[in-house]
Amino acid sequence: MPIKIPDHLPACSTLEAEGVMVLRETDAVRQDIRPLRIGLLNLMPNKIRTETQIARLIGASPLQVELSLIRITNHVARNTPTEHMISFYRPWEEVQNERFDGFIITGAPVERMPFEDVNYWDEMRRVFDWSQTHVHRNLNICWAAQAAVYHFHGMPKYDLSAKAFGVFRHHNLAPASPYLRGFSDDxxxxxxxxxxxxxxxxxxxxGIRVLAESEETGVCLLDDPKRRALHMFNHVEYDSTSLAEEYARDVAANSEILVPRNYFPHDDPHRPPENRWRSHAHLLFGNWINEIYQTTPFDATQIGSRSAEDSLIETPA
Structure with missing residues (x-):
């Protein structure tokens, strides 16, 4: 089954060219089926690129998924055309009475700031609390993962002496986890x-369990069953050239940045990068969506209800 996204979203043509099945809104309304509702709170600067990356991974599922694009209510995006934001994004305060089978929150370019200094931190706290009553499963990525474990568990973040930048080997610490089904040992x-x-x-x-970790860059993926959340501290959703473009941007800005490690062949930035994570990105998102499908209430009004959700909390092995 395809992914349902707005008719004129720029991601449509990109995904169709890649062979991803896309179901346009005008066709979806003719199908008598309840798709899984996935919300994407997109905090990344290049929102069009990020929404395409996420839609690509969600669209590989055999299930019909409806993707809703959401933004922080009073924060103005500076790197995405206003017309795009008005056409395709809804403010979170407008959707807070709705329920979602899954909800994804992305990274944000604010990670070096204290959480409380981020101008939308109060709304982020409300979003996290709302997710416990209106969302069945949550996936937090990079800064959002750090923010979630700080909000729910008081876990601080620490500044690094240099940017952790590149493609790093990670170890599968929980091969029996449904989220790591099919993953390699590293x-x-x-x-x-x-x-x-x-x-x-x-x-x-x-009840938090470390699912994946790197000897060089630390914790990568946490399972937080009491919050029905996965916390991914790295960018499994990135496409092949994302790190190259970040590197070129920082070089152009005369920032102190090293060549991303283990990314370009022989660490030569003049050579095309190699994508060695694509299959595991699809596995992670596919496993997450499968867990949603297997456990979400058929009656969407029951999503987030304590009786329905508490019965599904797994005890870590």
Missing amino acids: FSIPVSRWTEIRREDIPSGH
């Missing part, structure tokens, strides 16, 4: 961040 994931969370700050008794 796999590569893009990393691009100036801060980190640390394993020793994970509070005991909260």
